[in-house]
Amino acid sequence: MVKETPRPRTISLAREPDGRGIGVFYITNGRDSQFYTFREIPCEIGGRGFAVHRLGLGTLYHVRVGDPAECSCECLGFLRWGRCKHVAGLSALIQQGRLPVRATSRSRPQAPPRTCSSA
Numbered sequence: 730m731v732k733e734t735p736r737p738r739t740i741s742l743a744r745e746p747d748g749r750g751i752g753v754f755y756i757t758n759g760r761d762s763q764f765y766t767f768r769e770i771p772c773e774i775g776g777r778g779f780a781v782h783r784l785g786l787g788t789l790y791h792v793r794v795g796d797p798a799e800c801s802c803e804c805l806g807f808l809r810w811g812r813c814k815h816v817a818g819l820s821a822l823i824q825q826g827r828l829p830v831r832a833t834s835r836s837r838p839q840a841p842p843r844t845c846s847s848a
């Protein structure tokens with residue numbers, strides 16, 4: 730009986746988000762790679778929202794990452810287990826500093842920084 734060794738799963742950024750915030754990442758699982766396009770979308774309920782589109786299959790997931798309580802995804806894996814590679818992957822990219830927060834959202838204007846000296 731052959732014991733299966735767990736195959737490492739890695740996520741990599743194939744294309745940095747462009748001017749419209751659309752980028753490409755891929756998840757490698759053993760010898761398989763799956764490419765996804767993603768675009769950050771405004772998220773008013775905490776965390777950061779991403780529309781993730783799996784290339785080739787036309788499946789679109791809305792993924793939210795942030796604190797553990799803020800994570801969500803529309804895939805079956807998350808519905809069943811409460812975690813999935815999309816949330817884990819995007820979280821990893823954010824932790825690596827690969828997806829800097831963009832100041833493009835018009836619905837959420839950023840407040841000017843407060844300074845003590847202006848009072």
Ligand SMILES: [Zn+2]
Nearest residue numbers: 802804813815
């Ligand atoms: Zn998912």
